[in-house]
Amino acid sequence: MAENPFTPTFGVTPPLLVAREEELEVFVEGLEDGVGSPGRAMLITGTRGSGKTVLLNSIEDAARTRGWLIVSATTGVGVAEELATTRIAELLHKHDPGARAFSPTGGSAGAVGFTAGTQGAYENQVPLPTLNFRSGLERLADVADTRLGAGVLITLDEVHTSAIADLRQITQALQHSFREGRQVALVAAGLPSSVSDLLSDDVTSFLRRAERFTLGPIPAGAVRSALADPITLAGRSIAPIAPEALELAVEGTRGYPFLIQLVGHRSWRVQPKTPEITLEHARAGIDGAIRRAGRMIHEPALRDLSDVDRSFLAAMAIDEGPSQIADIAERMSVDLNYANQYRRRLLAAEMIVPAGRGRLSFTLPYLRDYLNDHAVTEALSGPEARP
Ligand SMILES: Nc1ncnc2c1ncn2[C@@H]1O[C@H](COP(=O)(O)OP(=O)(O)OP(=O)(O)O)[C@@H](O)[C@H]1O
Ligand SMILES: [Mg+2]
Structure with missing residues (x-):
């Protein structure tokens, strides 16, 4: 059986280093x-x-x-x-x-x-x-x-x-x-x-x-190679019969290096003995990768922050897309100046990025989902903020 080529571990050189x-x-x-x-x-x-x-x-x-x-x-x-x-x-x-x-x-x-x-x-x-x-x-x-x-x-x-x-x-x-x-x-x-x-x-x-x-997000073309080339080299395939499997996997990584390895690794191991990684494998791989990302990326990143920083992020997670600072301040029950102080801190920490017209979005992929799946958002927002 061909060996899983991906390296979802910190500090371990990937099978193909792209975009550097x-x-x-x-x-x-x-x-x-x-x-x-x-x-x-x-x-x-x-x-x-x-x-x-x-x-x-x-x-x-x-x-x-x-x-x-x-x-x-x-x-x-x-x-x-x-x-x-x-x-x-x-x-x-x-x-x-x-x-x-x-x-x-x-x-x-x-x-x-x-x-x-x-x-x-x-x-x-x-x-x-x-x-x-x-x-x-x-x-x-x-x-x-x-x-x-x-x-x-x-x-x-x-x-x-x-x-x-x-x-x-x-x-x-x-x-x-x-x-x-x-x-x-x-x-x-x-x-x-x-x-x-x-x-x-x-x-x-x-x-x-x-x-x-x-080191920001990796462009889709490079992610495609980072996933497909190691799979081919290790003796299996992902694209030829079902190109949408590769596209789904590429999209699932959000261009984030660690997720390239995680999605690749999890998709590979769904049915490691079959010659092809299918759409279904890719879907299961992404789900598994997102779960792992919580423990391996989101938790440590949140641990580095202060309580107020975390409440700020939880307040953002309530929105489905980019957030307005005024909404965040209101949800946190603080004034705009205070919220802006934390905005600056989180921008410097690259936890958030400006998303146009004074709005903010998350830097880490799937952080919104992670925050929403964890009690912190509920505690902050009260019952009316979450239908
Ligand atoms: N350019 C790349 N192409 C493909 N995979 C990559 C690339 N860069 C990193 N990876 C993979 O992403 C994972 C994380 O890489 P690395 O450990 O270097 O991150 P880091 O920025 O040092 O993280 P930390 O801040 O936690 O130390 C590793 O599994 C690595 O193989
Ligand atoms: Mg490191």
Whole structure:
């Protein structure tokens, strides 16, 4: 039996990554064009499941095939020092002839090899300075340049203000390296709300100047390939006999990367032994995907918000289409100014988008359905708002 090709899991590279040509092109041009090119500092934002992590992965692959050294991390408190003493130290050990005599301090003399994560000192005729992020990066970039004819790519996933001290340290080191003409690049990714918090901090002006990409909905043509090609490659088919099956599945994903994988995965497994994915399978697949999306996308996204933010969204969910701010304020029993404050917060978090003529709609697909299926809307609206 052919194996299900889809990957409805966070951070796992999909069978076919679609619609990321522009981001990858800007990045690769940045590597080729040299120091000062915009692609050498990129900032990627997008809601949960929009594909930030897998884009970072493929950016890393692109750099790796060009000989660049990769230093990647999920952002957290202490990440700068941790990178300096583990990944950067490890790469120096591997590529820097002057650093080969490294031995972990506190380890037994003559310990063989290098242990990532161990604090250590270089025992060398010319002792290396104690490694911090900046000195480590500079030395590694010099080694990458002279010995490999390449550079060092730093990727930071899930950037967040809780690690602001580390982000300052890292971006200042990058900025310094840029100024001195070193071959370094930074690509950072985070949720819209985290990134907008970060950008209001002036010490991260470096990030503000970075080339910014927002991962929005994927166009239908690309979604079609992202669903059909992996199915064909895995030995089944979706389009030839019943083209409407593919069209329904495409529509069901709403262009949302995580849902591409979920809808594909659920549709495949309805009758995995039959050669074709039918309209009926696609329909069942979409239903299953929407249910899963509640737990995997909507719940965590709502958890990130305040109670008032959530009431605002619940007030919107009562409408069948885009909502007016005046209606929302009325349903929440608050004045317009107060409602507008929350409108701004939710816009910055990219939970909602302007939908023309002062109206607002949801960013996450099926969030309205999710909110309506859960008690929060009832509690807010009272009996008259829901016929
Ligand atoms: N361009 C794409 N084409 C097809 N599938 C994609 C694409 N981007 C992401 N996916 C799929 O969507 C899912 C979510 O991707 P990913 O984990 O990168 O999202 P994320 O933005 O990092 O989410 P989070 O904010 O929760 O970390 C994965 O299953 C991935 O395979
Ligand atoms: Mg991620």
